[in-house]
Amino acid sequence: MQLYCQSCEKMILAEDVNIELAIAKCRACNAVFNFSETIAAKRRRKPEAKPPKRLEIVDTGSELAIRWKWFTHTVWFLLLFCIFWDGFLVMWYGIGLAQLWAKGGDFGAIVMLLFPVIHVAIGVGLTYFVISTFVNRTSIVVALGQLELRHGPLPWPGSRVLQVIDIEQFYCVENRGSRKSRQSSFELHVLMKNEEKIKLLTALEDEDFALFLEQKLEDHLGIVDEPVVGEYRFD
Structure with a gap:
């Protein structure tokens, strides 16, 4: 983008x-002027995405913070499955340890514990x-020339810090599921000025979520899509 x-x-x-x-x-x-309206006036080739309801957004102009909780109602199914899975293992090891104690190092009991x-x-x-x-929750904070991505409070891979001056473009990628499920998730990637491509976020549940993050970050940093x-x- 050229500025005049x-x-x-x-x-x-x-x-x-x-x-x-x-x-x-x-x-x-020697004129000093604000060019945010010039950037906003640029026509996008993608539709404007509405902010998802579960996002917390603080934009002061000089700093941007986007945060959201991981919790969705689908986790209740995983919780029930987890209780069943872990409960079965506790029962299995309870029986195995009881046999090991009763038979004093029986080979069958040892195999039962290792299986x-x-x-x-x-x-x-x-x-x-x-x-x-x-x-957990995810936070993206743009301040002091840096973009910081954090997951927590429980440790989770993917946290990183990028220098804003090195960022060329944000873009979304579709991660298609199997033929049976036909479900897709979306990822947010960063193209750096040295042509390195970095996977910033994964497992975003829908395209609107991914597109909004892309557009919000580009708008804040003055990046023309x-x-x-x-x-x-995006159709």
């Missing part, structure tokens, strides 16, 4: 533009995921 002075119409150099504050200074006439090790690992991972879904190879096409 609103007073003398001279071209503005990149060094004289403050993207976070949407303010520019003209070297020709469901993989199931235990699945149970631990599933339990941690369910608990995280109840208590441009097509990226491999991005999801």
